[in-house]
Amino acid sequence: MSSTGVIDSKGGDNAFTAKSVHQNTSEPMYSGALSFMRRKYSRDLTGIDVAVTGIPYDLATSSRPGTRLGPQGVRRASANLAWAPHFPSGRDIFAELSVIDYGDMVIDPGHPEKLPDMIEDHARDIVQSGSKMLTIGGDHFITYPVLKAHAEKYGDGISLIQFDAHSDTWEDDGDRIDHGTMFWHAAQKGIVDPSKSIQVGIRTHNESSHGFNILYGPDVQNMSIDAIVAKIKETVGNRPAYITFDIDGLDPCYAPGTGTPVLGGMTTHQAVSILRGLAGHIDLIGSDVVEVSPPYDVSDITSLAGATMAWEMLNIHAVNRSK
Numbered sequence: 001m002s003s004t005g006v007i008d009s010k011g012g013d014n015a016f017t018a019k020s021v022h023q024n025t026s027e028p029m030y031s032g033a034l035s036f037m038r039r040k041y042s043r044d045l046t047g048i049d050v051a052v053t054g055i056p057y058d059l060a061t062s063s064r065p066g067t068r069l070g071p072q073g074v075r076r077a078s079a080n081l082a083w084a085p086h087f088p089s090g091r092d093i094f095a096e097l098s099v100i101d102y103g104d105m106v107i108d109p110g111h112p113e114k115l116p117d118m119i120e121d122h123a124r125d126i127v128q129s130g131s132k133m134l135t136i137g138g139d140h141f142i143t144y145p146v147l148k149a150h151a152e153k154y155g156d157g158i159s160l161i162q163f164d165a166h167s168d169t170w171e172d173d174g175d176r177i178d179h180g181t182m183f184w185h186a187a188q189k190g191i192v193d194p195s196k197s198i199q200v201g202i203r204t205h206n207e208s209s210h211g212f213n214i215l216y217g218p219d220v221q222n223m224s225i226d227a228i229v230a231k232i233k234e235t236v237g238n239r240p241a242y243i244t245f246d247i248d249g250l251d252p253c254y255a256p257g258t259g260t261p262v263l264g265g266m267t268t269h270q271a272v273s274i275l276r277g278l279a280g281h282i283d284l285i286g287s288d289v290v291e292v293s294p295p296y297d298v299s300d301i302t303s304l305a306g307a308t309m310a311w312e313m314l315n316i317h318a319v320n321r322s323k
Contacts, residue, residue, distance in 0.1 A: 014038045021048065021098045029079045035101035036075050036136070037311065038082040042100040045129035049097040050317055052134045052310070053126065054104035055119060058293075059112050060141035060179040064259040066293035071104055071136040073257075073294035073303035074310065081307060086315050093318045102126065116145045116177060123149035127286070134313055136306070137290030139259070140168060143244045144182035147191050150242060150286050156190045158285070159236040160197035161278075163249035163271065165217070165262035167199055167206045179291075184210060192242075198235045200228065200274070201249040203262045217264045225270065229277035236282055243278075243287040243316075245271075245309045247302060255305050257297025268305055275312035279319035287313040 014025045015035035027038060035041050036052040045051060054071025061067065085092050093099070105122040107115065123146040126133045135146055151158060160183070162168075169184040186192045187210050194211035203217035213235050220228060248258045251265035278284075292306040 015041050015101065021100055022094055024094060026083065027079075029083065032079070034075045034079060036307075037078045037094075037099070039094070039099050039101040041103055043102060045126065045131045047098055048100055048129070048131040049321070050099045050134055050314060051102040051126045051131045052099065052136065053102040053122070054136045055107070055122070055138040055142045055146075056104055057107050057115060057119065057138045057142055059109060059115070059139075060177050061139045061259050062178065062180055064293060064296060066295040067137055067139045067259060067291055068107070069294045070138055070290070070292035070306070073292055073297065073300065074136045074289065074306045075101075077300050077303035078307040078311070080304060081311055086311070086318075089315065091315065091318055093314050096318045096321060097314065099314065112177070120145035120149050124152065127153045132284070132317060133286045134310060135286075135288035136310065137288060137292070140164075140179040140244070140246050140290045141177060141182050142290060143288055144186055146286070146288065147186055147242060151191045154240045154285050157193040157196070157239075158191060159239045159241040160186070160192040161232060161236060161241055161243045161282070162197070162199045162246070163201055163244070163266070164199060164246040165201060165203045165248040165265055166246070166260065167202055167204070167209075167212070167214070169206060169208070169210045169212065183212075187211065193239075196236060196239055198232055200232070201266050203264050220266055220270065221264070225273045225277060228274055229281075232274070232278060233281050238283055240285045241282045242285055243313060245287070245289045246291045247289065247306050247309075248291055250305060255302040257293050257295070257302030258291045259293050259296075260291075268308070272308060272312055275309065275316065279316045280323055282316070284313070284316050284320060
């Protein structure tokens with residue numbers, strides 16, 4: 001469907017048939033090739049503002065698996081959003097931005113020790129082209145090699161804006177591939193600057209903040225949306241910023257399909273409102289949505305939440321470009 005309610009009977013499969021990356025067609029939500037938001041599949045990054053890519057990796061999980069199916073689930077759910085302009089702005093994001101679905105990175109689970117470097121190489125190809133990268137995971141470990149690729153392009157000391165139930169800064173032996181320790185590594189190596197980074201929605205205990213600014217789950221529930229947005233903007237300023245959205249930052253009633261759910265999280269209304277409040281106010285260099293695990297989902301509501309958060313990240317890029 002389109003915003004006019006008319007389906008183009010001669011269209012369909014825009015992911016493969018689109019003549020332009022700006023092209024939209026009206027397709028039924030229940031059929032057709034499922035790229036992210038019906039975007040054209042392409043590996044040509046020439047002139048591309050944002051490349052959406054999947055990293056179907058879940059070998060670093062500590063609890064329930066299944067996030068390797070996250071990119072597939074989020075793409076499928078995005079068909080529910082692709083028919084209309086952005087709400088509430090009415091912005092035609094794909095007329096303003098050149099956005100492609102770059103497809104998934106190929107994961108070979110037979111060589112797990114090689115995968116972090118392979119993820120970094122995959123990200124480097126996109127980031128060094130000048131395109132912004134929007135990644136669909138996959139477990140949260142993937143953000144670490146993706147951040148390393150961004151640091152090569154934009155410099156160390158990136159400001160991380162992390163929506164999450166877990167800090168992911170627990171210390172380890174230095175060699176673990178783990179979705180609960182990677183931001184400790186990123187801080188230790190200077191890839192992110194904890195003093196200019198912020199974690200939003202944390203609801204699990206860690207003995208040390210490691211210098212990160214934190215808005216704990218109860219803080220988020222007791223603050224207004226405007227106050228949360230103001231705190232993020234105050235922390236990050238005009239520095240290069242990367243948003244990572246672990247879907248377990250949402251309360252399990254809004255995102256049951258994840259590996260390590262924690263009660264007391266954000267509502268979807270809070271999450272999208274915060275992201276909308278950041279549009280035009282942060283220098284967004286890249287972003288991701290991670291930890292969507294479709295096998296544990298109910299009626300695709302977690303996948304839909306993930307697709308919506310990614311949609312809002314595209315809106316930030318569109319608003320930033322218009323300024």
